[in-house]
Each structure stands twice: as C-alpha cells, then as structure tokens.
Amino acid sequence: MAPKYKLTYFNVRGRAELARLIFAAAGVEFEDARVDGAQWAAIKETAPMGQLPLLEVDGKTMCQSTAIFRYAAKETGLSGKPGWEEAQADMLVCGMEDLFIKLVTAHFEKDEAKKEELKKELVTFVPQFFGNYEKLCGPDGFFVGSSLTYADLAFFAGTHNILKERADALENFPKLAKVIENVKDNKGVAAYIAERPDTAV
Amino acid sequence: MAPKYKLTYFNVRGRAELARLIFAAAGVEFEDARVDGAQWAAIKETAPMGQLPLLEVDGKTMCQSTAIFRYAAKETGLSGKPGWEEAQADMLVCGMEDLFIKLVTAHFEKDEAKKEELKKELVTFVPQFFGNYEKLCGPDGFFVGSSLTYADLAFFAGTHNILKERADALENFPKLAKVIENVKDNKGVAAYIAERPDTAV
Numbered sequence A, B: 001m002a003p004k005y006k007l008t009y010f011n012v013r014g015r016a017e018l019a020r021l022i023f024a025a026a027g028v029e030f031e032d033a034r035v036d037g038a039q040w041a042a043i044k045e046t047a048p049m050g051q052l053p054l055l056e057v058d059g060k061t062m063c064q065s066t067a068i069f070r071y072a073a074k075e076t077g078l079s080g081k082p083g084w085e086e087a088q089a090d091m092l093v094c095g096m097e098d099l100f101i102k103l104v105t106a107h108f109e110k111d112e113a114k115k116e117e118l119k120k121e122l123v124t125f126v127p128q129f130f131g132n133y134e135k136l137c138g139p140d141g142f143f144v145g146s147s148l149t150y151a152d153l154a155f156f157a158g159t160h161n162i163l164k165e166r167a168d169a170l171e172n173f174p175k176l177a178k179v180i181e182n183v184k185d186n187k188g189v190a191a192y193i194a195e196r197p198d199t200a201v
Helices: A017-026 A037-046 A065-076 A084-108 A112-136 A150-158 A160-165 A174-185 A187-195 B017-026 B037-046 B065-076 B084-108 B112-136 B150-158 B160-165 B174-185 B187-195
Strands: A005-010 A031-035 A054-057 A060-062 B005-010 B031-035 B054-057 B060-062
Touching (some): A031 A037, A054 A065, A084 A112, A084 B060, A084 B065, A112 A174, A150 A160, A150 A174, A174 A187, B017 B065, B017 B150, B017 B187, B054 B065, B060 B065, B084 B112, B084 B150, B150 B160, B150 B174
Parallel strands (some): B005 B031
Antiparallel strands (some): A054 A060, B054 B060
16 A cells, blocks of 8 residues: 655745655645644644654654655656765755755845845855856756656755746756756646645745 | 765864764774865965865865765764655754854954953854754664764864853753763774874864
8 A cells, every 4th residue: 555645834835845846746645734833833842853843754753854855756666766866866855955045045034134144145145156057957957867856856845935936047047948848847746846835935 | 995085174173073083983094185275276276175174085185064064974984874864863953053153153263342242142052052952862872773974073172161161061961961961972083083183164
C-alpha cells in the first residue's frame, strides 16, 4: 500500500513549500495540513523538536525541513541518482538556504533603515548567487542529470518572490530561466500551483 | 581503487569537523587541508559557491557543509539504513545546526551586553534542546539503530564547547552521555582527536 503522507505547517510557503512541490511533481498524494497559531500551540508539545514543519508517514513523525525535503525526494524518486548526482542535488538544495535566510531576514526586518540596507545588499547578492547556480546548471535547465530533481524545485520555490517582483530577474541566466520553465511544465506542479493559497512568504 | 578525499577548510572545527569525524570514525583516509585567509583568497574564485568547506572526491568538487556530511556518511556507511532510519539521522544532524547557530552567534558577538544576553538565552535553550535529543535517542546511546551513525558524531561535534565549559552538562541526560562515550570509544575518532589541533570553535 502506498504510504500515507501528512505535511503540517503554517499557511505560508516558507519552510514547507519544497516538500509540497516534491509530492506534487511526483504525483504523490499528501495531506497538506495548514495550521494557525492556536492549532500549532495545541500540538507543539508532541513535536519532536517543538518545530514545524512536520512530516507524518504512516503515523511516524519527522521534523527539520531540509531532512523532510530529502526524505520526500528520495521516496518519490526526485533526489537524483545515488552517489555524486544525489550529492550535487543536495548541495544545490542546501545552497538555496543561504538565499532564503537573506530574503526572509529582509522581509521581516521591522527597522525601516535596516530593511533598506538589507534590500540593497540583496541587489548585489542575488545576481552573484544566480551566477553560481547558472554555472552549476546543466545545459537543458536541469541542475543534475537530464530530468527534474528536487534541486530544480528548490530553485523554483526559493526564487518565487524575486521573480514576482522582477519578472526579468533571470534574463542574464538562460539555464536558470529554463529551470523555471521545466518546473512549470510539470503537470503535477502546475495543478498544485493553480490551487495553492497565495501567500506573502 | 578507494576514492581520494580532500577536505578543505579553515583551521577550526566549525563547519567541517563533522566531515573529519565521519572519515575518522569510518577509518577512511582523507586529506585534512587547513587553509589560512590568504590561501583561501587564492582559491575562492574556483569554489562552486565561493564558500568553504570544500570536499574533493577524485578531483570533483562539492560544497555546502551539510551536503558534504551526508555524502561522506553515505559513502562510509555511517548514514543509517536507507529509508526512515536514514531520515531520522538526517533530522538529528540538521537539528544540530539550530544549536550551532546559537553557540556561534554568542561566541562571535562583539557587544558585551548583547553577548551576555545571548549566553543567558543559551542557559534555557541548551537543556530544552538536550531534552528533545534525549527523547529521540535509542537506549544504548546510539541515536538511530544500534550502532554508530553520523548523528552520534554530529552530537559529539556540536556539544564540544558546552562539555568543555561544563563537564556535567549531560548529567540529567544519560542516553546523551552514552552517545558521547560511544563516540569516544571509536578507535578512529580517538586517534583523530588525539592528533587534531585544539581550536576555540
């Protein structure tokens, strides 16, 4: 019997969206449980590390978003070929965390002057980051191998807000632009995106 | 032929120590290349994401410390059984990052008042963190399964400074204390520790 997956997180993309995209891309059913603060407070004590997201698999629970991504990718065949290819996908997914932290820090900064400074830093950081990823990407818009892996999905998830603000942000990075196209071309992803709530982060 | 591993990082434990411990515990030879600022500046341009640590395997290069840990653990048989056990080890290794960030932030804080505040927060955070890990640990002092994995090594590496400052920090966490013993009992680890440079972080 196919495993029963339940992913619990807040109603934002944040640290769960890549897991949702992995299941969607693989055409694997999962319960997309989105909780509010009160619901989370009620279950927090039972969480292994007191944190969200949580992934339940046939009643067993795990946490730590990036470990969830890897597990979901392995189970659904989206982690890349075992060995060096899988390690490369892992490296690229981990690297997205560097961008995520910078984007989230700027987004949530309350001091306006500091926020402007952080946004200014991003103007330099983002193209450098894209430059590295462009070099690491395969010629057909797949980061590793010749088909979709969760590294492609991670890039798509992690650049959502950048591309929303500036649709031409990838104009100098043709391979990365192709990654975004390839992800959007996936039927499961397209169906999921058409239905998902529109959230700020 | 056995792969040729070269790990490049600064002369500190930091974000490379777990990789060193994995190779040591598995009895796998690796070149422990420790560079200074000038040496790093000379090779930075060639690094995939402009960051250390770097792992070279038969001339191919990867970065991102946590991806390196997983790759090294997989290749040396220390990642736990494929599937749920491996995911649990991964989760525990990822969780150590939460502690690492807090310890490093407090360590490098220059403002004395802020530093005191961060250290005070650690007094509450660390026992809570240990409480979670104690619950997640197996009865014999192995986090997953019944033998050493890189989750045990990660706990050992990540608590080095805490246990250096307060040798009794694990007195209420008998399973975690056993993890530390199990790691120290590993001959490869013991030999490596006897030789490694003593650094602050």
